[in-house]
Amino acid sequence: MTMTSNTEISLKNFFIYHVSFGQTEGHEEEKVLYFHPRGTKMDIQMKEVGLSEAIVKFTETFSSDLCDTLQTQKTKKFFFKPEENIWIIMTVNLPTCLVGKEKLDGIEYLPNEVQNPVFLAVLRQAYLAAKLFLGPFQRLIDKENGSPDLLKKKLDFFFTKYLLTLNLKKCDIIDLFQGVQFLPLDKPTFLHAHCFVNLVEANFPVVQYSVLLFNEQLVWSGLPAEDAQVVYRYLVNSLLPCHSNSSPDGKRSTAKSNRFVTGPENLTDINITFSNKVPRVFLSHVPHPGFFNLVVYRIHETTLSLLIPGNETVRLDFYRRLDSFLYKRLEKIDCELNEYKEQPSSSGPSNASDTLDQDIRFVYFNSMNLATKSILDKKRDPGGQTIPKELLRLLVDVQQHQKWLAESGDLSNETMVKTISDHWVVGKMSNNRQFYIAVERKRANLIEINDEVRKLCDQQLKSIFFHV
Amino acid sequence: MIMENVNNSSGMNTESNTHDVLDSDQITNDESWKNKSRHIFIFSSAGKPVYSRYGCEDELVTLFGVMQALVSFVQDNDDAIEAIFFGNKLLVFLIKGPIILVAVSRNKESVKFLVKQLMYVYNQVVSVLTLTRVTRIFEQRLNYDLRRLLAGSERLIDHLLTFTENQPEFLLDGISCLPLSSAVRESISQAIISTCSKIKNLVFAILIANDKLITLIHMKKYVIKPSDLHLIINMVSSFESFKTAESWTPICLPNFDSSGYLHGHVSYLTEECQACLLLLTVDADLFHELSEAKKKITEKLQRNQSINVISNVISNPVLTMNNVNISTVRHFLYKCKKSSHILAPPMPPPYDTPENSIELLQHYQILHSAMKDGSSNLRLIFQQFKTEVMLGYVTEKFELYVTLDPLISKASSTDAVDKLIRWIQKEEDKFFIPHVPNF
Numbered sequence: 001m002t003m004t005s006n007t008e009i010s011l012k013n014f015f016i017y018h019v020s021f022g023q024t025e026g027h028e029e030e031k032v033l034y035f036h037p038r039g040t041k042m043d044i045q046m047k048e049v050g051l052s053e054a055i056v057k058f059t060e061t062f063s064s065d066l067c068d069t070l071q072t073q074k075t076k077k078f079f080f081k082p083e084e085n086i087w088i089i090m091t092v093n094l095p096t097c098l099v100g101k102e103k104l105d106g107i108e109y110l111p112n113e114v115q116n117p118v119f120l121a122v123l124r125q126a127y128l129a130a131k132l133f134l135g136p137f138q139r140l141i142d143k144e145n146g147s148p149d150l151l152k153k154k155l156d157f158f159f160t161k162y163l164l165t166l167n168l169k170k171c172d173i174i175d176l177f178q179g180v181q182f183l184p185l186d187k188p189t190f191l192h193a194h195c196f197v198n199l200v201e202a203n204f205p206v207v208q209y210s211v212l213l214f215n216e217q218l219v220w221s222g223l224p225a226e227d228a229q230v231v232y233r234y235l236v237n238s239l240l241p242c243h244s245n246s247s248p249d250g251k252r253s254t255a256k257s258n259r260f261v262t263g264p265e266n267l268t269d270i271n272i273t274f275s276n277k278v279p280r281v282f283l284s285h286v287p288h289p290g291f292f293n294l295v296v297y298r299i300h301e302t303t304l305s306l307l308i309p310g311n312e313t314v315r316l317d318f319y320r321r322l323d324s325f326l327y328k329r330l331e332k333i334d335c336e337l338n339e340y341k342e343q344p345s346s347s348g349p350s351n352a353s354d355t356l357d358q359d360i361r362f363v364y365f366n367s368m369n370l371a372t373k374s375i376l377d378k379k380r381d382p383g384g385q386t387i388p389k390e391l392l393r394l395l396v397d398v399q400q401h402q403k404w405l406a407e408s409g410d411l412s413n414e415t416m417v418k419t420i421s422d423h424w425v426v427g428k429m430s431n432n433r434q435f436y437i438a439v440e441r442k443r444a445n446l447i448e449i450n451d452e453v454r455k456l457c458d459q460q461l462k463s464i465f466f467h468v
Numbered sequence: 469m470i471m472e473n474v475n476n477s478s479g480m481n482t483e484s485n486t487h488d489v490l491d492s493d494q495i496t497n498d499e500s501w502k503n504k505s506r507h508i509f510i511f512s513s514a515g516k517p518v519y520s521r522y523g524c525e526d527e528l529v530t531l532f533g534v535m536q537a538l539v540s541f542v543q544d545n546d547d548a549i550e551a552i553f554f555g556n557k558l559l560v561f562l563i564k565g566p567i568i569l570v571a572v573s574r575n576k577e578s579v580k581f582l583v584k585q586l587m588y589v590y591n592q593v594v595s596v597l598t599l600t601r602v603t604r605i606f607e608q609r610l611n612y613d614l615r616r617l618l619a620g621s622e623r624l625i626d627h628l629l630t631f632t633e634n635q636p637e638f639l640l641d642g643i644s645c646l647p648l649s650s651a652v653r654e655s656i657s658q659a660i661i662s663t664c665s666k667i668k669n670l671v672f673a674i675l676i677a678n679d680k681l682i683t684l685i686h687m688k689k690y691v692i693k694p695s696d697l698h699l700i701i702n703m704v705s706s707f708e709s710f711k712t713a714e715s716w717t718p719i720c721l722p723n724f725d726s727s728g729y730l731h732g733h734v735s736y737l738t739e740e741c742q743a744c745l746l747l748l749t750v751d752a753d754l755f756h757e758l759s760e761a762k763k764k765i766t767e768k769l770q771r772n773q774s775i776n777v778i779s780n781v782i783s784n785p786v787l788t789m790n791n792v793n794i795s796t797v798r799h800f801l802y803k804c805k806k807s808s809h810i811l812a813p814p815m816p817p818p819y820d821t822p823e824n825s826i827e828l829l830q831h832y833q834i835l836h837s838a839m840k841d842g843s844s845n846l847r848l849i850f851q852q853f854k855t856e857v858m859l860g861y862v863t864e865k866f867e868l869y870v871t872l873d874p875l876i877s878k879a880s881s882t883d884a885v886d887k888l889i890r891w892i893q894k895e896e897d898k899f900f901i902p903h904v905p906n907f
Contacts, residue, residue: 051541055552058534061496062507062572065555071579073548111579112843116553393843401838404576407556409854416850417838446850450878 006098009114009168012075012091013037014126016137016155017049018148019085033086033137033148034155036163052079052089069116074109078119082127083138090123092168113389115396121176122166128230130158135282135291172376172392173399173436177365179372180225180232183217189340193219196333200304203325206318208292209283209307211235214337223307224285225370231281231294235305239279239296259323261296261303267320280310295319297326302334359440361387362456363395367432373460376438387438391423395436398427402434416446424449428457435461495527507572508589508629511536512606518567518593518614519625525615535570539563551579562586566606567593567614575830578841585632588695591722592628595699596621599726627706631698635679636829639836640803640867642810643694646680647786650897652777657683657905659768663761665907669751670758671730673907677743677782679705681809681901688906694808696721704744710734711742714762716755719748733758737766741779787899789816792891796884798856799871801832802892806865809900811892819871828856832869835860850878859885 014036022030028046035045051070056079059067070077077091094109133154134140140151185193197210197220211228212220216236221228243261262278280291291310296303304326308314363374376387398415405413412430419425424439426449437453495501501523509528510518515536517525525532539561542549552559560582562569569586594602597617605612632638648656660673660683671690675682679701686692703719704710714735721730733747733755745765747758769775789799792813799819802811815825831853839846839860849860857872859881870888872881892899 047545051538054534054538054541058538059552059554059557059559061531061534062502062559063554063557063574065557067552067554069551069553070549071551071553072542073550075547111550115843390844397838397842397844401834401842404556405834405853408576410852413854414850414852415838416848417846418848419844420847421844423844446848446878446882 211305213303672748693723
């Protein structure tokens with residue numbers, strides 16, 4: 001095939017296999033639990049699985065560290081072993097560009113543009129998202145007395161949709177962290193929100209965990225950080241965007257029917273018990289891992305998610321009581337949060353950006369509570385330009401560089417770099433906190449950039465530690 | 469099918485018998501073998517072992533078979549295997565026609581760095597055999613055991629690998645010059661030129677001491693690349709025997725002409741002056757003429773006293789960090805881009821122990837790789853380490869990597885680097901050879 005233009009990264013395949021299945025000759029295809037694209041010939045599926053198994057076995061010769069990436073001239077294959085005997089593999093076609101005079105000399109593959117850690121994080125996130133709905137894969141096989149058929153069906157159903165939403169071109173340092181954006185608050189506002197959640201849990205003892213969001217920011221979560229992260233991403237990326245799209249009169253609607261994002265469509269039909277109308281999600285890091293019903297209730301910009309053990313039947317009566325309890329109280333919280341947001345003194349990414357120079361962007365990540373804070377994706381002025389891809393990649397480079405230094409003993413360190421196109425990136429890492437700053441400024445020197453970074457740290461990292 | 473090949477090792481290589489497989493299992497299960505910081509393997513596209521840095525090749529037949537299977541499996545899909553990442557470890561393949569090289573590293577190097585190292589090893593093989601010969605052998609017999617022809621050269625490869633891991637010259641693709649005033653260097657070059665200008669087919673005359681270049685004279689139009697010069701230096705320092713007798717040795721310089729040999733007259737100037745003169749020609753019958761030339765050159769150098777100057781510089785290094793005398797600067801590496809000559813002072817305390825010097829070199833390597841091997845090329849890097857601050861700086865003219873005191877401020881660090889650059893530029897004539905003369 002001759003190519004006539006530059007190409008971008010694309011998904012070549014995505015598959016899941018079980019090492020201990022299909023051990024006997026002629027039954028190897030039983031290893032495959034899922035394979036995308038659907039309809040791939042069995043012998044190609046077997047070659048892909050065979051190569052993956054061979055690579056994993058080969059690297060074991062040298063180390064017990066698991067293989068994570070295979071780079072060939074044209075592709076990169078990412079490996080992830082989420083559970084014993086189960087591997088998920090994602091292969092991407094590398095982007096290409098035309099080279100030579102008049103771009104006729106052929107094509108060059110660009111492995112450096114596909115940064116391994118970013119796509120390994122994307123792969124891991126894909127598994128966590130699947131596990132949120134399916135539970136651990138092996139658990140489902142065990143429940144079916146060792147038969148993978150139900151798991152295969154569920155994987156097919158889940159990933160066929162999920163892979164459509166993967167936008168590999170847009171993956172960057174934000175995907176690497178997969179973090180949670182916290183809403184920075186002053187103490188009284190935060191305490192009001194916290195008291196409100198406690199009150200709900202006290203009045204409805206069946207509720208085991210609660211998560212409170214304001215827009216896309218987390219106000220309070222009773223879940224362990226790892227579970228909170230997965231639930232948060234599901235709410236923010238899938239559930240809430242779908243819900244606001246489906247409400248005809250936009251955000252400010254408070255019609256009863258719309259307040260339950262998941263739950264009954266109306267509260268009057270007495271003949272129905274709505275126990276399976278809500279999504280069931282698997283929590284892995286709570287003391288008793290298992291499925292929970294996820295009831296999501298929203299007023300204006302504030303969303304309360306309640307997790308109720310999966311073996312409890314949630315009846316219409318419960319929703320009615322919940323609605324009458326929550327309606328006024330949550331509206332009040334929503335008001336408070338809005339008022340706080342409007343205050344000029346409050347900080348937070350939306351407000352802080354006003355005082356930031358236009359050429360500065362940053363990402364903050366705390367690996368203890370998985371908190372992120374960032375101003376990255378777009379320039380704050382609407383007509384402004386998006387961040388150059390080169391700079392986004394450099395942020396990942398610097399992050400990986402520092403991560404490696406930290407692993408080899410330099411626990412807290414600082415890196416400042418300047419590219420040939422006059423972009424600066426500064427990385428600071430200490431106590432599990434990572435802060436990356438990008439500055440696009442011509443003819444600046446080390447000392448000026450250092451001063452900017454110091455200012456930014458004072459400005460941005462004061463209030464955020466409140467949650468740590 | 470690859471799965472079968474790998475799981476069923478006895479079927480991997482038709483010539484390996486049960487005994488081989490058993491031995492192979494033993495060594496690859498050995499923890500000290502597994503934990504070597506960098507493995508290097510060479511084998512043919514038929515899977516025949518050629519070289520293993522650690523462990524005897526015959527004990528690794530299965531492993532070579534697996535590697536060959538992986539290479540050909542990916543090739544069958546019209547693709548080429550390049551690298552495998554596992555944890556902080558990296559495995560890199562370099563496929564050069566019938567020869568395949570593999571590096572396994574635990575030091576978190578970049579793919580580029582390991583490919584370069586493998587390329588050096590490949591060039592060393594070509595340097596011994598020439599590419600023409602390698603190609604012909606495998607065209608005639610795909611299953612040929614190349615070790616028969618490389619017997620005795622393992623030592624060159626081992627020595628070259630140590631060089632690539634311990635010397636900044638490899639990292640920076642440069643050559644260190646023995647510090648001499650430009651007048652002395654000029655008189656040495658003249659002594660060689662005046663003696664050799666009449667000798668036909670003499671391509672290069674090279675004088676080195678302590679792995680550093682004193683002078684290089686070349687035939688018009690022919691230049692020598694640093695990586696070829698590294699092979700020459702590697703050869704000289706690998707064989708003590710050059711010190712005792714003048715030698716006549718074939719050497720192929722892969723970047724100069726990979727198809728054929730040059731013939732080298734190799735000898736040390738005198739017993740007292742440990743500088744090695746290499747006269748490289750395309751004419752296989754020139755030994756006696758070159759031997760005569762060497763005697764004359766030595767006489768001329770003795771007469772104009774340069775030989776004493778060289779001996780002095782060899783025993784009393786003139787470049788130390790004390791001479792540089794900028795208190796916050798602990799050490800540095802500098803490369804002049806035009807000449808590819810580099811300046812790398814001996815490492816002062818606390819870096820003068822083997823362990824610490826390797827660690828500092830690794831820091832330079834981290835810095836270098838961050839600047840060159842990432843997704844974008846950098847102009848500057850400031851890196852704080854636990855024990856020092858390091859700064860890398862690349863301009864049109866030079867590359868500079870500086871080690872500074874650990875608690876230095878950014879303002880003082882840029883001041884110190886400015887001072888250092890001025891000092892180097894003042895002393896430039898002594899440390900670099902600006903114009904390489906020709907015959």
